Amino acid sequence: MTATPRARVQRRPVHGVLLLDKPLGLSSNQALQKAKWLLRAEKAGHTGTLDPLATGVLPLCFGAATKFSGLHLDADKRYEATLRLGVTTTTGDAEGDVVQERPVPSITPEQLDAVRARFTGAIGQIPPMHSALKKDGKALYEYARAGVEVERAPRQVVIHALKLALAQDHAAAPAIIIEVTCSKGTYIRTLGEDIGAALGCGGHLTRLRRVATGPFMQSQCVTLESLEAMPEPQRHAALQPPEVLLPDHTAVTLGSEDAGRFLSGMRRRGAWPDAAQVAVFGDSPRALLGTAHVMAGELIPNRLLSPLEIQQILQAATAPQAPAAALHTETSV
Structure with missing residues (x-):
């Protein structure tokens, strides 16, 4: 039986940020x-991964x-x-x-508030074995899949608001709805497990x-x-410019x-105050050139776009329906 040839797609330069609502069940990659x-x-x-179980905001970066x-x-x-x-x-x-099942005690608002206060602010978390964090060059989930548990040092994270x-969850089981604003590196699964343990009954997301x-x-x-349902020009119109990453x-x-x-790559002099993070634009036409920092009146380049990238971004902005030149052809995923 002859296999159906896989579709081939002409790759082309695309520059910008797509704010994707990642679906359930797919890895970030x-x-x-x-x-x-x-x-x-x-x-x-x-710009950082979401577990297959998780949905929601996943900024994807293209080109420059x-x-x-x-x-x-x-x-x-x-x-x-949702913590069951x-x-x-x-x-x-x-x-x-399932590791363990325990009865859920009656939980008062006062108990819940005490747990909330305990897990607000700077806290220590032990990274879960089922995570991409590496130990001796190997991801922790690889050890977990092999049935091996390795020692992990606690990491400090910050819970800004909780x-x-x-x-009740979708199966009418007792649950807690968690809303959390946190620093980078926070494991919400671990936070849920710790909250369940603090309530004396355990839990999982x-x-x-x-x-x-x-x-x-x-x-x-x-x-x-929705992206797949769009005509191609509309897909590209959904992209935001690279400078949205520099708010x-x-x-x-x-x-x-x-x-x-x-x-x-040359430094420029001007009457600028010292600044650690600078987004540099050209004025005719206005276009992002790159990032820099200012020290003692000198604008010092950090990351630069290439002239070709700038030209392609400007062309896409003025003629979004005009396809950019394809550089090579690649088999689709």
């Missing part, structure tokens, strides 16, 4: 590869935007989760095997949704399903002569 294929993009990356994706790793995150009480699992979520409300990361909100996101950067605009020299 699977979602990224699907979006990359739909956009026919040459280069793509994400990948140069600034690392800046978003430190962003605070906001999640909503009385049942603990091997993974801390519904994908794991709300806990008694509820049955739902996890990221509703915000840094300045990006779930209301700004597009789903893979806390001071903006500096250079004239054409200084812009050209800055793009070649």
Whole structure:
């Protein structure tokens, strides 16, 4: 029987940020590869992973935007989760095997408030075995799959805000709805397990949704399903410019002569105050040139876009329906 040939897609330069509402069941990389294929993009990356169990805000970076994706790793995150009480699992979520079942005591509002206060602020977390954190060059989940548990040092994270409300999950089992704003590196599964342990009955997550990361909100996101249904020009119109990854950067605009020299890596002098994070733009036309920092009146380049990338971004902005030149052909995923 002859196999059906796989579709081939012409890759092309695509620059920008897609705010994706990641669906349930896909890894972050699977979602990224699907979006990359739909956009026919040459280069793509994400700004931090979400578990397959989790849904919600996942910023995807394409082309020139990948140069600034690392800046978003430190962003605070906001999640909503459902913690089923009385049942603990091997993974801390519904994908794991049941380890223990215990009766759920009557929980008063005062007890819930005491637990909330205990887990607000700077707290220590022991990373879960089912995580991508590495030990001796090997991901912890690889040890877990082999039935090996390794020692993990506690990590300090910050819970900026925490709300806990008694509820029932989809199976009418006793549960707690968790709303949390936290620092990078926070494991919500671990937070749920610790809250369950503090209540004396244990628990595991049955739902996890990221509703915000840094300045990006779930209301700004597009789903893979809706992206696939769009005509191609509309897919590209869904992209935001790379500078959305630089919301806390001071903006500096250079004239054409200084812009050209800055793009070649040269420092520029001006009456700028010292600044650790600067987004540099050219003024004719206005376009992001890269990032820099200012020290003693000198604008010092950090990460630069190439002149070709800038040209492609400007062309896409003025003629979004005109396809960019394909550089090579690649088999689809």
